[in-house]
Amino acid sequence: MTDSRTRRALAVFVVVLTGLVAGSSALDRVGHLPLAAPAPADAALALQTNLAYHSVLAADLMRSRIRGDEDLARAAEGAVARNTDAMRDLVGAVLGDQWAEEFRLLWSAHVTALSNYSSGVEDPGARDAARAALSTFEGDLAGFLATGSRGRLSREAARAAAYLHVDHLMRQADAYAARDYARADQLYREGYAHTFALGETIAAALLGPAGAEALREPGWRLRSQLARLLGEHVVLAVAATRAGVTNAPDFAAAGEAVNANTRDLAGAIDTLFGAAAAQGFQSLWADHVDQLMAYTGGVAAGDAGRREAAVNRLKAFEREFAAFLSTATAGRLPATALAGTLLTHDQMLMAQIDAYAGKQYEQAHDSAYSTYHHMGEVAGDLALAFSGTLGDRAPAGGSQTGYGGTAGHHGPR
Amino acid sequence: MGRADLLWRAVAVLAALLVGGSTLTASAPRAEPVPAAPPGPLAVDSFRSARSYAAVAAPVRLRIPAAGIDTALGSLGRNPDGTVEVPTDPAEAGWFAEGPRPGQPGPAVILGHVDSRTGPAVFYALPTLRPGTLVTIDLSDGTGVAFRVAGQQRVAKTSFPTDEVYAPTLRPSLRLITCGGTFDHTSRHYRDNVIVYADPA
Incomplete structure (x- = not known):
């Protein structure tokens, strides 16, 4: 108590x-x-x-x-x-x-x-x-x-x-x-x-x-764009789990919206880190979403065993995903701390599902609002780490794209 | 200081601590889970996460009809000294393959020579591009993407805007780069770069 x-x-x-x-x-x-x-x-x-x-x-x-x-x-x-x-x-x-x-x-x-x-x-x-x-x-x-x-x-x-x-x-x-x-x-x-x-x-x-x-500033732009994508993940996951936990007729569409966001996130990772990283990311992220839905199904069915199984699989996701991002950012995102952040994210979403299932709607809204803003903070951390990692890989200086064959001519330069 | 002030300050301090940590350590209050759906098949049980996405294919050709540019695109990386590779053929442009592909949500970069040792090269007319000029790129899967020139700048290579050109963002855009300014006959290089910025059409 x-x-x-x-x-x-x-x-x-x-x-x-x-x-x-x-x-x-x-x-x-x-x-x-x-x-x-x-x-x-x-x-x-x-x-x-x-x-x-x-x-x-x-x-x-x-x-x-x-x-x-x-x-x-x-x-x-x-x-x-x-x-x-x-x-x-x-x-x-x-x-x-x-x-x-x-x-x-x-x-x-x-x-x-x-x-x-x-x-x-x-x-x-x-x-x-x-x-x-x-x-x-x-x-x-x-x-x-x-x-x-x-x-x-x-x-x-x-x-x-x-x-x-x-x-x-x-x-x-x-x-x-x-x-x-x-x-x-x-x-x-x-x-x-x-x-x-x-x-x-x-x-x-x-x-x-x-x-x-x-x-x-490019750093701000990346932070903003990641906040948009990850914030959308939260709001769509909230909508889908609410539809799922009540077995509402709009669940299929809500689930497809979550999937569309997942594809956008994978596309963003492809842009930043390449196709192989994007595939690794999406595999892990899909596990995350699947287990949130499995937890939702467990709550809807009143099945404590299914809920617990989903929570345990989410823990595996949190560890693996944190390790994945830590490696991708050359350690700029410490895996242990990041796993804790992901655990918080999952706990917040599950608290929201529980509250909604119990018709404690004000509490469900508060949980959803907190989860959304928490994700905004996570986006800031990711943007900082991504910018640092990718900044190290950017070419140095300008390009030597001329041999002088028109130097001194009156041309468009 | 009244009790209310003290209370608000306590709230603010704790909230600030939570902000400072960047990641919240407290889980939201949990209601006791209760079955929420009537008995019967649950739609949520048939949910499957998306495990693929529509990847954007690599660029193979650049066309800027207004400037008479129509070139195949090679693939470029970085030199051992960290500078960007440039096309070996002055008549052909290249795409910086360690960055986004044109059409992906990010800044794609294409480079081409302004001249060869004997005359104009593929990007000789690049400085003539005006805002609104159409730029199209063919992709290896047969599709294409289109951009419109937003503007251009000429900058000394010694103060090249690396962040503006290469820094990761998730906004689709295109940068076309060549040389400009005066030619340094000692180093055998132009002193400036011309950068054309383009946004999705």
């Missing part, structure tokens, strides 16, 4: 941590322990990850409404609100408190409209009203971003981006309501990718030239 209380307390701190990761702690808004403004690179990444997570939570909220699962919808609303607060704090850290509150109000209005849209899937009047509210939001957000960025992001470009975000969410809801789960999950992924990229665009505009310069 004491151990359980300790773990619950730690979980609360992890939730607080997500605010810190966002660049400005929840503590700021209650007037305690104000933190310094985040570095541009951190602020931009926090905006990317939180904005992308918003798209996931908003879609989850809309799907809960469509299914008529009010308990789940209420928990999703709470998660969306916490995510909104994290983004509000980030906006406040960059632009100031007045801007932060204005952002929160208009952002919350669009969450409400999205929820109303999904609640009214069979009510044309409600849908039209929600659409009108969302159109107003698109204009309001565009004005907010154009003004806040002093015109560095045009109103037209901002409005187009907001429109696309809303469009992804409405269309995934339509597809989900029509039980076209493959289409719904395709839009789920597109919405995540769009908002992640939008986070960089907004950050570059709000942070100004110096901030935008920081976002052009």
Whole structure:
């Protein structure tokens, strides 16, 4: 019991941590322990990850409404609100408190409209009203971003981006309501990718030239791109295990979305380390996902033996995968520490599965949120190690690509 | 300092410790697992992870119609001194095979000579490329990828932007490199490089 209380307390701190990761702690808004403004690179990444997570939570909220699962919808609303607060704090850290509150109000209005849209899937009047509210939001957000960025992001470009975000969410809801789960999950992924990229665009505009310069650093770009891919692994694994543990009809599509992310991850490793490494990576990663699904099946069936077998096989994965990455990065990622990190990742995902199976939806959302942000930290560690390893392999200096046969000629050089 | 302040500070300190470790050591609270699905076959039991992916084939030909460039592509690595290999044939460009392939999510690099000892070579016209120019690459599996020139720069070889050109990212892009600037008759090399940056079309 004491151990359980300790773990619950730690979980609360992890939730607080997500605010810190966002660049400005929840503590700021209650007037305690104000933190310094985040570095541009951190602020931009926090905006990317939180904005992308918003798209996931908003879609989850809309799907809960469509299914008529009010308990789940209420928990999703709470998660969306916490995510909104994290983004509000980030906006406040960059632009100031007045801007932060204005952002929160208009952002919350669009969450409400999205929820109303999904609640009214069979009510044309409600849908039209929600659409009108969302159109107003698109204009309001565009004005907010154009003004806040002093015109560095045009109103037209901002409005187009907001429109696309809303469009992804409405269309995934339509597809989900029509039980076209493959289409719904395709839009789920597109919405995540769009908002992640939008986070960089907004950050570059709000942070100004110096901030935008920081976002052009190759090391930051790799960190951001790994955070996108690995964060997507978390959100898709969460969605699939939730569908799996309840034997929901959208499981097949959710599982295929996880597989699509796995293929993207393997493609990324191919880019960075070559085809042989990518194949080794994918074999191990596939084992990881398979065992998470096996654990999910064990929970769904109430079979403690299957759960335990999956946990044991995950331990093997954690050791082997840590050794694989440690070797690939010439020891920059210590295998023992990395195995511990992977264990934490797996434990967090399994805690999320357990909570969801037990209909403890708020706890499930907290676990998912913590897992997502934890993966963002892991992405930072990987990016640093990958950059160092591959930097050592980059050619030195320029190329000797000329013999002088046209030297002195008036040519295009 | 009030109790609330103390509490928040304690929370922040612990949270900062967790951040500092970069990797969380606490597992989230665990609910007692309960069967969640009604009896019957579980869809999750039939799940199988993807164990293959669509690899991008190696590049075999580069075409830039606007500049009259149409060349086979050889494969390049690094010299023993760590510098990049260059094509042995001035009439043919080469792809840096230790980096990403064109079309993969990363910066692919293709190099070609600006001239031979007697006249223009395959990348003589590279500095004339303007933003928007179409660049296409044939791949060994019969497919192709297309890019549009985004810009170019001429840099002294002594300050070559290695990170900008080679550093790993996961954004598909292409760099075309040749020589430029004045010719050093002592070293028999040009002093500068011309780098053309291109993004997916």
